[in-house]
Amino acid sequence: MARRTIAVLGGTGRQGRGLALRLANAGYRTVIGSRDPDRAAATVREWGANYDRITTTSHGDAIATSEIIILALPFDSVASTLAQHAARFAPASCIVDVTVPVVFVSGNAALTDVPEGSATEHVRAHAPSHVGVAAAFKTIPAHALDDVAHPLDCDEFVCGDSPQSRATAIELIDAIAGLRAIDVGPLSRARSIEHLTLLAIGINRRHKIRDARFRIVGM
Numbered sequence: 216m217a218r219r220t221i222a223v224l225g226g227t228g229r230q231g232r233g234l235a236l237r238l239a240n241a242g243y244r245t246v247i248g249s250r251d252p253d254r255a256a257a258t259v260r261e262w263g264a265n266y267d268r269i270t271t272t273s274h275g276d277a278i279a280t281s282e283i284i285i286l287a288l289p290f291d292s293v294a295s296t297l298a299q300h301a302a303r304f305a306p307a308s309c310i311v312d313v314t315v316p317v318v319f320v321s322g323n324a325a326l327t328d329v330p331e332g333s334a335t336e337h338v339r340a341h342a343p344s345h346v347g348v349a350a351a352f353k354t355i356p357a358h359a360l361d362d363v364a365h366p367l368d369c370d371e372f373v374c375g376d377s378p379q380s381r382a383t384a385i386e387l388i389d390a391i392a393g394l395r396a397i398d399v400g401p402l403s404r405a406r407s408i409e410h411l412t413l414l415a416i417g418i419n420r421r422h423k424i425r426d427a428r429f430r431i432v433g434m
């Protein structure tokens with residue numbers, strides 16, 4: 216069966232690049248949405264591999280042509296991006312939110328307060344009501360995602376606003392080698408996942424490593 220089309224908004228960035236590469240490798244038609252599609256196309260060419268499944272376009276066109284839209288943007292640009300392109304989302308499309316509202320204060324990482332409770336609930340509040348929303352890929356460091364020659368060998372947490380949204384995020388996770396999805400339930404769990412990202416950053420710094428990530432035992 217043909218895989219669905221995925222937009223990765225912010226796919227030229229640190230987290231988006233590894234996701235775009237791994238999902239293209241898994242057989243998805245992958246569209247990178249960028250503020251500057253020509254610059255994004257040049258960036259993808261520099262990646263150097265045979266990634267002819269990856270194309271580049273504007274945020275609006277990427278959203279309009281995709282069934283799954285991954286948000287791999289800086290958190291503080293999400294609300295304005297969703298507002299600008301709200302009319303472009305296809306019926307039954309689904310957002311997979313990767314954002315984590317991390318700030319660095321005096322060199323220390325912290326989560327910013329988000330009025331809705333978490334970054335993904337913020338996305339839910341700003342996305343069109345007919346679009347599903349799930350959270351995933353928040354606790355895998357960009358450094359590990361980017362190392363596409365190696366399986367990730369870890370778990371990734373999923374929460375979502377419906378079973379269908381969670382199933383969409385789980386489908387993407389299961390398509391990536393060495394990654395297992397852990398369904399943690401409703402969107403209200405997103406803040407806990409975002410705290411785990413913060414914990415992974417802290418573990419990396421304390422132990423001078425770059426790719427700390429998580430595995431759940433007992434399942």
Ligand SMILES: NC(=O)c1ccc[n+]([C@@H]2O[C@H](COP(=O)([O-])OP(=O)(O)OC[C@H]3O[C@@H](n4cnc5c(N)ncnc54)[C@H](OP(=O)(O)O)[C@@H]3O)[C@@H](O)[C@H]2O)c1
Binds near residue numbers: 227313
């Ligand atoms: N890095 C990690 O290890 C990691 C881990 C887990 C979660 N995350 C989350 O993933 C998201 C992306 O992180 P990242 O490290 O990949 O970020 P990034 O490299 O700084 O930015 C990603 C992309 O977003 C676009 N962008 C940058 N500034 C923007 C702005 N002001 N408005 C709109 N678009 C902008 C750029 O693409 P164009 O120039 O092509 O538009 C850029 O390539 C963040 O929310 C982060 O919390 C990151």
